[in-house]
Amino acid sequence: HATAAAELNAAFERELAAQLAAQRAQLVESKKRADAASDARHTEELQALKKDTEEKMAAANKALEEQNQAGEAKLKTEREAAAESLNAEKAAGAAKLKAEREAGVEAVKAEKASGAAKLNAEKASGEAKFNAEREA
Numbered sequence: 001h002a003t004a005a006a007e008l009n010a011a012f013e014r015e016l017a018a019q020l021a022a023q024r025a026q027l028v029e030s031k032k033r034a035d036a037a038s039d040a041r042h043t044e045e046l047q048a049l050k051k052d053t054e055e056k057m058a059a060a061n062k063a064l065e066e067q068n069q070a071g072e073a074k075l076k077t078e079r080e081a082a083a084e085s086l087n088a089e090k091a092a093g094a095a096k097l098k099a100e101r102e103a104g105v106e107a108v109k110a111e112k113a114s115g116a117a118k119l120n121a122e123k124a125s126g127e128a129k130f131n132a133e134r135e136a
Helices: 004-134
Strands: none
Touching: none
């Protein structure tokens, strides 16, 4: 009777050990699958984070490029406006100098003509006086 109980007990222990080994194998497999899924999720999260970062950097670079282009366009416009203003000032200065030069030439001509007329009048007056004195 004791031997039968011992055999039954041994069989029960073997059955229990087999069940435990099967459960342990299932748990190991389950853990492997969970780790693989976790790794995949982690990889997906990293990929999503990388993609998001790249998109944000691209947007920031685009905004910076647009800002640079706007700044360059503004500088170009300001430079062109300054050049036009300078050219206008040069043209006005040149026109003023030309007008002053022409006015000076005209003034000199008028002075010469006036001096010549005065000389001619004095000469005529002197000749008339000389002639009058000679006749007298």
